[in-house]
Amino acid sequence: MAGNSRKVVVIGGGIAGLSAAIYAQKCGYQAEILEMHDMAGGLAMSWRRNDYTFETCLHWLYGSNPSSPMHALWSEVFDINQLTFLDPEVFQRLESPEGRALTIYTDTDRLEAELLIHAPQDRVEIRRMINSVRKLKRFTMPDPAASWPARCLTTLRDAPCLPLLRRLARICSSDYGQRFSAPLLRAFFGGGEVGELSAIALLISLAWMGMRDAGYAVGGSQAMIRLAEQKLTALGGKIRFRAKAERILTKDGAAVGVLLAGGETVDADWVISAADGHTTFYDLLGGGYTPDWAKRIYSQWETFPSYLQVSLGVGLELKDQPPLLTLLLRSSIDVDPGTTLRQLAFRFFHYDPTFAPVGKTAVTSFLPTRNFEYWTGLRCRDLNQYRAEKRRVAEAVTGVLENRLPKVRGAIEVVDVSTPASVVRYTGNWKGSMEGWLLTPRTGFRPLPSSLPGLRRFLMVGQWIMPGGGLPSGPMTARPAIKAMCKEDGLRFTPR
Numbered sequence: 001m002a003g004n005s006r007k008v009v010v011i012g013g014g015i016a017g018l019s020a021a022i023y024a025q026k027c028g029y030q031a032e033i034l035e036m037h038d039m040a041g042g043l044a045m046s047w048r049r050n051d052y053t054f055e056t057c058l059h060w061l062y063g064s065n066p067s068s069p070m071h072a073l074w075s076e077v078f079d080i081n082q083l084t085f086l087d088p089e090v091f092q093r094l095e096s097p098e099g100r101a102l103t104i105y106t107d108t109d110r111l112e113a114e115l116l117i118h119a120p121q122d123r124v125e126i127r128r129m130i131n132s133v134r135k136l137k138r139f140t141m142p143d144p145a146a147s148w149p150a151r152c153l154t155t156l157r158d159a160p161c162l163p164l165l166r167r168l169a170r171i172c173s174s175d176y177g178q179r180f181s182a183p184l185l186r187a188f189f190g191g192g193e194v195g196e197l198s199a200i201a202l203l204i205s206l207a208w209m210g211m212r213d214a215g216y217a218v219g220g221s222q223a224m225i226r227l228a229e230q231k232l233t234a235l236g237g238k239i240r241f242r243a244k245a246e247r248i249l250t251k252d253g254a255a256v257g258v259l260l261a262g263g264e265t266v267d268a269d270w271v272i273s274a275a276d277g278h279t280t281f282y283d284l285l286g287g288g289y290t291p292d293w294a295k296r297i298y299s300q301w302e303t304f305p306s307y308l309q310v311s312l313g314v315g316l317e318l319k320d321q322p323p324l325l326t327l328l329l330r331s332s333i334d335v336d337p338g339t340t341l342r343q344l345a346f347r348f349f350h351y352d353p354t355f356a357p358v359g360k361t362a363v364t365s366f367l368p369t370r371n372f373e374y375w376t377g378l379r380c381r382d383l384n385q386y387r388a389e390k391r392r393v394a395e396a397v398t399g400v401l402e403n404r405l406p407k408v409r410g411a412i413e414v415v416d417v418s419t420p421a422s423v424v425r426y427t428g429n430w431k432g433s434m435e436g437w438l439l440t441p442r443t444g445f446r447p448l449p450s451s452l453p454g455l456r457r458f459l460m461v462g463q464w465i466m467p468g469g470g471l472p473s474g475p476m477t478a479r480p481a482i483k484a485m486c487k488e489d490g491l492r493f494t495p496r
């Protein structure tokens with residue numbers, strides 16, 4: 001069979017599915033994405049309400065710096081130079097109910113100075129932490145698809161960082177925060193669900209921000225998704241919307257196509273699942289190809305939480321606010337049975353002119369929860385009560401913002417609430433998870449296998465095979481998967 005006649009069907013049009021289809025198309029395959037939603041992006045999503053666009057995903061993108069290796073990887077899947085990146089001076093400001101404040105600067109020297117002024121009693125640990133951030137700036141993420149000499153070179157270069165990485169990977173963020181006595185510094189590391197993350201995740205983010213390699217792309221996540229979609233179609237690839245995969249069809253131990261909801265069958269030489277991992281194993285493959293390692297991690301590993309997002313369209317400029325404001329609360333907020341928040345963060349998108357007209361600001365608040373079943377169940381059982389619960393949470397969140405910023409009172413023009421039920425409905429992610437597997441001391445960094453024993457011509461890509469998830473997990477898992485596919489078919493891998 002000629003190389004260019006082989007058909008690859010990709011389930012899911014998030015960043016991972018788009019990346020896989022683009023690499024496949026570049027290597028001479030005919031790629032078609034089946035996406036159940038009516039637009040591409042998956043979790044990389046924003047929505048419009050009246051004058052306002054509310055972003056859910058993009059806060060920073062690793063690889064925004066043109067000199068970074070991740071930037072080169074992004075260039076393979078879309079023209080990243082068409083994006084405008086902003087590198088804010090302030091990452092986050094935390095405030096206590098007593099009026100104390102701590103600013104987390106993106107510049108490492110400035111951050112060190114601020115922390116030492118804020119918490120001189122913690123100076124030994126602050127210096128230790130800042131030294132770790134400086135050291136992590138020298139760390140290069142290994143590219144699993146690079147040639148072995150290139151990988152050896154990266155490992156050699158990374159060698160001085162490895163003991164530190166190992167140490168930080170073994171401790172979760174909230175335990176790391178206990179090293180400090182200042183409550184706001186502890187809150188930065190240990191607030192809510194982020195506390196379960198491995199400490200390395202937060203420190204490496206600070207390192208990337210300090211290198212201006214984790215900028216914000218104007219237009220948010222959909223700006224990059226649109227560029228990836230354009231790249232795919234320019235290469236001759238296809239994406240079909242409202243095409244929900246119900247079953248991966250197999251014959252003689254190989255994937256041969258996909259059965260869509262509605263009964264249509266799509267034949268394929270290769271099937272790639274870029275959809276949620278749990279759905280892939282237990283629904284699309286019917287549980288028949290789940291290896292022991294997958295059974296173990298799907299019953300034991302922790303996922304990133306689900307979340308509600310309260311989005312507000314505010315008829316004010318709010319440029320005097322930091323991009324991200326975290327308020328430690330005097331009285332906690334009950335989100336749902338089992339979820340009580342003692343701190344609340346607000347993101348002021350005044351830095352993105354595409355999200356609101358001049359003089360107005362899109363503001364979002366992210367409320368993590370693990371009780372996704374409460375929201376999916378309620379929506380199913382009683383739509384009126386579901387809406388009432390959304391209003392209750394929105395009022396609580398709005399009240400906190402108005403307390404802190406009385407000028408907002410009366411200027412709120414739009415209120416929008418999404419819940420874990422929305423995440424499940426629009427992306428299919430297991431438990432409404434925002435990012436797949438939580439990077440914890442238990443998971444480590446290593447990606448999970450993309451192929452399955454006993455099932456040929458099938459691959460998995462995306463956040464569910466890379467603990468820690470994030471947008472980079474798209475190309476980082478798709479590239480080696482397509483390289484392996486080319487090898488099996490005796491084709492040259494041509495990613496550029």
Ligand SMILES: Cc1cc2nc3c(=O)[nH]c(=O)nc-3n(C[C@H](O)[C@H](O)[C@H](O)COP(=O)(O)OP(=O)(O)OC[C@H]3O[C@@H](n4cnc5c(N)ncnc54)[C@H](O)[C@@H]3O)c2cc1C
Binds near residue numbers: 016036061276472
């Ligand atoms: C609140 C929030 C903040 C975040 N912040 C950042 C950030 O600042 N930086 C960053 O890098 N990352 C961030 N992320 C994480 C990032 O968005 C995800 O890790 C990434 O988008 C996952 O991409 P994916 O393609 O692997 O999966 P998904 O985006 O989940 O894509 C899966 C796709 O498969 C489709 N699908 C599922 N089942 C089927 C089916 N049966 N048939 C057809 N289609 C199907 C879905 O509709 C979806 O489009 C954030 C995420 C959230 C929610």
